[in-house]
Amino acid sequence: MAADRTGPSGFVHHACLYGSDADFLAMAVPFAKDGFAAGEPVLAATTPANIELLRAALGEGAHHLDTAETAYFGRRPVERVSAFLRYHGRRARPGRRTRIIAEPVWGGRSARQTAEWKRMESGLNVLLADLPVWMICPYDTRVVPGDVVEAAVATHPARLDGERQTPCAAYTEPAAYAAAVAGPAPCAPSVARSTGPTADAPELRRLGRERAAGAGLSGERLALAELAVHEAAAYLLAPEGARVTLRAWEEPGAVVYELRRTGPDGAAVSPFAGYRPPAPSGAAQGPEDGLWLARSLADVVEVRAQGPETVLTLRMAGPGDAERL
Amino acid sequence: MDPLVRTAELTVVPTVSPPGLRIVGVVDADSHRHLRDALQSVASVRGGLCLEMSRVEFLDLAGLRLLMTFARARAARHCTVELAGVPPHLLQVITLIGWDTTPGLRLGAAHGC
Numbered sequence: 001m002a003a004d005r006t007g008p009s010g011f012v013h014h015a016c017l018y019g020s021d022a023d024f025l026a027m028a029v030p031f032a033k034d035g036f037a038a039g040e041p042v043l044a045a046t047t048p049a050n051i052e053l054l055r056a057a058l059g060e061g062a063h064h065l066d067t068a069e070t071a072y073f074g075r076r077p078v079e080r081v082s083a084f085l086r087y088h089g090r091r092a093r094p095g096r097r098t099r100i101i102a103e104p105v106w107g108g109r110s111a112r113q114t115a116e117w118k119r120m121e122s123g124l125n126v127l128l129a130d131l132p133v134w135m136i137c138p139y140d141t142r143v144v145p146g147d148v149v150e151a152a153v154a155t156h157p158a159r160l161d162g163e164r165q166t167p168c169a170a171y172t173e174p175a176a177y178a179a180a181v182a183g184p185a186p187c188a189p190s191v192a193r194s195t196g197p198t199a200d201a202p203e204l205r206r207l208g209r210e211r212a213a214g215a216g217l218s219g220e221r222l223a224l225a226e227l228a229v230h231e232a233a234a235y236l237l238a239p240e241g242a243r244v245t246l247r248a249w250e251e252p253g254a255v256v257y258e259l260r261r262t263g264p265d266g267a268a269v270s271p272f273a274g275y276r277p278p279a280p281s282g283a284a285q286g287p288e289d290g291l292w293l294a295r296s297l298a299d300v301v302e303v304r305a306q307g308p309e310t311v312l313t314l315r316m317a318g319p320g321d322a323e324r325l
Numbered sequence: 326m327d328p329l330v331r332t333a334e335l336t337v338v339p340t341v342s343p344p345g346l347r348i349v350g351v352v353d354a355d356s357h358r359h360l361r362d363a364l365q366s367v368a369s370v371r372g373g374l375c376l377e378m379s380r381v382e383f384l385d386l387a388g389l390r391l392l393m394t395f396a397r398a399r400a401a402r403h404c405t406v407e408l409a410g411v412p413p414h415l416l417q418v419i420t421l422i423g424w425d426t427t428p429g430l431r432l433g434a435a436h437g438c
Contacts, residue, residue, distance in 0.1 A: 201353065201354065202351075202353065202355075205383070219413075219414075220412075220413045220414040220417065221414075223412065223414035223415075224414050224417070224418075226383065227383075227385070227386075227414070227418070230353070230383075230385055231385065231386055234353075234354065234385065277422065277423075278386075278390075278422055280423075280424075281390065281393030281394065281396070281397060281424045281427040282393075282394065282397045285386070285387050285390050289386055289387075289390075290385075290386050290387075293386050293418070293421075293422075296421060297418075
């Protein structure tokens with residue numbers, strides 16, 4: 001394959017739009033076999049049906065294949081990025097590339113989730129840029145909606161059909177793509193409680209806790225909501241001169257926090273900030289660690305630039321979330 | 326025993342049996358320095374050390390990292406630190422980040438050392 005010649009230095013990210021089992025295998029079998037032959041770790045994070053197909057097609061070679069049922073290999077984008085990094089960290093071999101087939105789940109997702117997964121697909125080009133990873137993201141055109149297929153060719157620099165590689169003409173620079181897919185920020189209702197603008201993180205987290213308690217969260221979940229708001233606020237307040245206004249309100253199923261930062265000039269937040277997990281405990285605190293924690297504790301965190309302002313929307317699951325009962 | 330730290334938000338008191346510290350109140354950007362100094366003051370205690378945390382009202386991520394760094398430093402000298410009475414949500418965060426395997430760290434009993 002052409003990408004073999006790029007060497008193991010940086011991230012290679014391909015989409016594979018397949019419409020049949022045969023199309024899937026035409027990409028996956030040579031990808032896996034070439035990896036085995038080169039002594040490279042190969043992971044297939046895809047549907048159980050595709051894992052079964054691939055194992056059968058690889059025969060004895062399937063013993064070398066690492067697999068993960070994709071729905072559980074990082075349930076949300078922030079966990080997905082951690083799952084990729086963990087796999088690479090555990091399996092990478094010096095001087096060799098790591099090969100990953102990564103098929104996201106698209107069926108049944110809400111509009112907000114779909115937008116976040118599209119954004120992450122684009123963000124991987126930035127987040128994993130320095131890693132010697134060759135990732136192919138299969139999209140099953142029999143089941144994924146048209147807008148997701150369009151996203152595939154906008155978020156991957158090239159596509160693979162079998163072993164044939166074609167640049168994606170629609171590929172969009174990740175920051176621009178993320179801004180385009182974000183949509184407008186939600187509008188705080190008139191009943192929203194607010195405080196600020198302030199540089200005082202304790203003032204912001206106190207309102208965060210109060211609203212979460214008012215929405216019916218208690219115990220651990222209340223403490224985690226307070227911590228998520230605090231870490232998001234502290235992240236936004238890090239640049240000298242920053243001020244944050246917090247608005248908080250309830251929606252069915254969620255407590256919503258809007259943290260709006262004004263100033264300082266030129267302190268733009270990357271839409272992909274806070275997707276990489278903190279370094280091990282012996283290392284220094286990373287600048288995005290708190291935002292990572294907020295992303296991990298919240299249902300979703302969205303970051304938008306609005307003129308000179310940065311708007312971070314954090315949604316915590318409400319008390320009716322039965323998974324957390 | 327006299328507190329090592331006494332501010333409006335944070336109190337840290339040395340404990341003798343077991344040797345260690347009782348941390349009470351809020352640890353955030355305003356008090357990291359105080360917590361670091363208090364930890365430093367017991368850094369030379371040999372063997373096991375206990376941090377009693379059941380009355381911690383708030384502890385941010387950077388504060389948690391201070392405790393992990395302290396545990397690692399103790400591990401390097403073949404000593405440990407037990408975190409006792411850690412509020413359940415902080416146990417969840419420690420595990421979420423993967424810091425529960427930090428060398429020198431013991432996550433202890435729910436209520437006191």
